[in-house]
Amino acid sequence: MRIGFDAKRAFQNRTGLGNYSRTLVTSLAEYYPEHEYVLFAPKVKPLYRPPRAAVTITPQRFLHKLLKPVWRSRWVSGELQSHGIDIFHGLSAELPFGIHRTGVASTVTMHDLIFERYPKQYNPIDVATYRKKAKYACEAAAQVIAISTQTKADLMEFYGVPEEKISVCYQACDPSFQAPRDPQTIRQALVRYNLPSEYFLYVGSVIERKNLARIAEAMFLLKDRLNVPLIVLGDGGAYKEKVKKYLAEKGLTSRVIFLNEVAKFAFRDLPALYQGALALLYPSTFEGFGIPILEALWSQTPVVTSTGSCFTETGGNAALYVDPFSVESIADGMFRVATEPALRQGMTERGLLHAERFTPEKCAAAVMQVYQNILP
Incomplete structure (x- = not known):
């Protein structure tokens, strides 16, 4: 098979997609x-070095170079046959418009439909754009890949995608998280960023759904019982400023370190940052998969996350689950994981076993099976 990919995110996006x-x-x-x-990539950046076996196609015609977004979203369809593509995979919830008329089979990975569940947390124009792209991709694709059973259920609920058209293929995280760092390497990373030796970790965008405000409120509840700082790796806008205002009002500013504000963080240090943490705090209200949970499990770092949504799929029996809408529940989870060494030990042991369900090899095998089902 000659398999084509929408590779924009591979070259341009440093986070989830x-x-x-x-x-x-x-x-x-x-x-x-x-x-x-x-x-197929609108532009190539050094963020990703593809395997030697891969070929990269960029816009060649003058108009295509001038209008790269249009090339990616529409004109790529007209190039697939000339490049001998047997199957095209949209890796980030969209397919180029017109692909259904090309005779080239396609599949698309749908990560979540959070914009449908929480439209008020998005710009209305963005919601309309995401919806148009996602609906077309689900209709045009021969098979739809969902990264969790939660996303599969959402596709059926919001878009009426037939169950038999959806394959759940769990994702993997970067293999670098599987390699244990020795204590000295972890200490060196912490010293490099002037970080404390004991801390909770938050990884993700600082937006309402990720729930940093309630974590801050939980820290205030615990201020006389638990003095463990929080490192926040992620950025945000108005919601982040709201959280910072609360921290200032409650005298907690020194207890929360927004890492992106004090240092230019290198991805190569992220496994060490996980492995040095007391626990990952991830009480999000809703996710499609929750990749930081998997990164933490491979890092042998305990995870405090939410009940509901996809979290029990990703965290299995290894995570400590809390009510994401209850500050008291979040505070209780933080206190328990910080003060019960036996609990942490059991979580890390179960975490490694559960993480084995999400290896790169198993992820690739599941996706390859989809390709082979489409083109037997």
């Missing part, structure tokens, strides 16, 4: 080298 794209393409090329892989 980019990590998914890079890990999947690299894993497919490693475990299934008998196939050919073609990356």
